[in-house]
Amino acid sequence: METQKHLSPRAWSELLLLGLIWGASFLSIRIALDTIPVMTSVLHRTFWAMLVLWLVVLIQRHNIPKSPKVWLAFLVMGLLNNAIPFTLMAWGQLYIDTGLTAILNAATAVFGVLIAAMFFKDERLTKARLTGVGLGFLGVSIAIGIQNFSNFNLQSTAQLAIVAGTISYALAAAWARKSLSGLSPIVAAAGMLTGSTLLILPVTLMVDGMPTLTLPFVTWVAIGYYAIIATAGAYLLYYRVLAMAGSGNLMLVTLVIPPVAIVLGAAVRDEALEPRAFVGFAVLALGLLILNRSGSRN
Numbered sequence: 528m529e530t531q532k533h534l535s536p537r538a539w540s541e542l543l544l545l546g547l548i549w550g551a552s553f554l555s556i557r558i559a560l561d562t563i564p565v566m567t568s569v570l571h572r573t574f575w576a577m578l579v580l581w582l583v584v585l586i587q588r589h590n591i592p593k594s595p596k597v598w599l600a601f602l603v604m605g606l607l608n609n610a611i612p613f614t615l616m617a618w619g620q621l622y623i624d625t626g627l628t629a630i631l632n633a634a635t636a637v638f639g640v641l642i643a644a645m646f647f648k649d650e651r652l653t654k655a656r657l658t659g660v661g662l663g664f665l666g667v668s669i670a671i672g673i674q675n676f677s678n679f680n681l682q683s684t685a686q687l688a689i690v691a692g693t694i695s696y697a698l699a700a701a702w703a704r705k706s707l708s709g710l711s712p713i714v715a716a717a718g719m720l721t722g723s724t725l726l727i728l729p730v731t732l733m734v735d736g737m738p739t740l741t742l743p744f745v746t747w748v749a750i751g752y753y754a755i756i757a758t759a760g761a762y763l764l765y766y767r768v769l770a771m772a773g774s775g776n777l778m779l780v781t782l783v784i785p786p787v788a789i790v791l792g793a794a795v796r797d798e799a800l801e802p803r804a805f806v807g808f809a810v811l812a813l814g815l816l817i818l819n820r821s822g823s824r825n
Contacts, residue, residue: 538771545764546780550787552757553625553632554795556617559749565621566731567738569613571750573605573724576758580717583763589714598718600706605722608699612692613723619692622685624798629788630670630808631689633781636815637663638697646701659818666811670804712766720758782812 559568584591592598620628637660644651671686707715731738742750768780785808792798 535771538768541764541768541771542780543783545761545768546783547787548757548761548764549780550629550784551791552753552761553620553629553788554791555749555752555757557620557625557792557796559746559753560617560621562743562746563738564735565614565617566727567735568617568750569610570724570727570731570738572613572754572758573609573720573727575750575754576762577717577720577724579755579759580713580720580762583759584714584717587713589711591714592710592718597707597710598722600702601715601718602722602725604699604702604707604715604719605724606726607695607702608719609723610726611695612699614727615688615692615695619685619688622682623689624800625792625796626785626789626798626800627670627686627804628689629785630804630811631667631686632693633785633808633811633815634663634667634690635693635696636781636818637667637811638694639700640818642694642697642701643704647704655817655820659814659816662814662817663811664814666807666809666814668807669810670807672801672803712769713763716762716766779815781815 556568556572559571563571616628616632640656641660644656667690671683671690703715707719710718789798789800
């Protein structure tokens with residue numbers, strides 16, 4: 528039996544830093560979308576992050592896999608963990624507030640538990656996990672607005688696109704456990720971003736045309752933040768916290784991200800969420816805490 532990992536003061540500080548970084552990424556993505564199209568914004572995110580991580584791989588002298596099977600796994604991982612969710616969430620942010628996007632994004636952990644139970648025998652759904660999943664779904668439904676399920680419009684479609692992105696993230700986690708578990712995390716992240724860039728590039732050229740580098744300074748700052756800091760840098764920090772605190776405790780980062788995104792969205796873009804969004808997040812947060820506790824016990 529593995530020794531239970533706990534959140535040391537250092538792990539807590541780095542977990543909070545990770546939450547701050549990811550929470551601010553929603554605002555930076557929204558700022559970039561003011562001047563560049565969705566697919567172009569996603570290509571910038573994967574391409575620059577890919578270059579940074581491969582540079583880290585070379586500096587640290589990791590072994591680069593040569594097996595076609597591994598590179599195919601990178602391609603699938605890039606599709607599930609980057610191409611699909613990045614695109615859906617960027618498009619969704621055109622029509623809903625950054626804070627609400629972050630709240631719905633927190634459902635990733637809920638879907639992750641559910642999908643893991645479907646594919647892995649050692650990830651069974653206990654009563655506690657079922658309770659957490661149920662509260663998670665209820666929280667998401669409240670945040671979206673239950674009445675919107677019967678009255679579809681562009682805003683409700685955007686919210687469902689965000690939720691679909693979280694399902695893709697959850698599928699990616701299951702795929703990573705099945706196909707990439709033997710690789711260095713940094714190599715896996717770099718390979719995944721390479722796969723997603725190869726998939727996104729032709730779609731971007733068809734949909735948006737050739738990306739231009741003549742962009743406003745604020746757009747480049749936003750791109751630099753969400754690509755280099757909130758994607759490449761965050762992956763490096765993510766694996767540090769994972770090693771120190773374990774996957775169960777790391778789930779707590781999902782409770783830090785929405786408040787950061789809500790505050791920044793209100794301060795920078797004068798966004799104001801409806802009361803139901805806060806109620807939904809409270810219910811979702813309770814579900815996540817139950818899932819975290821049950822995961823720690825297991």
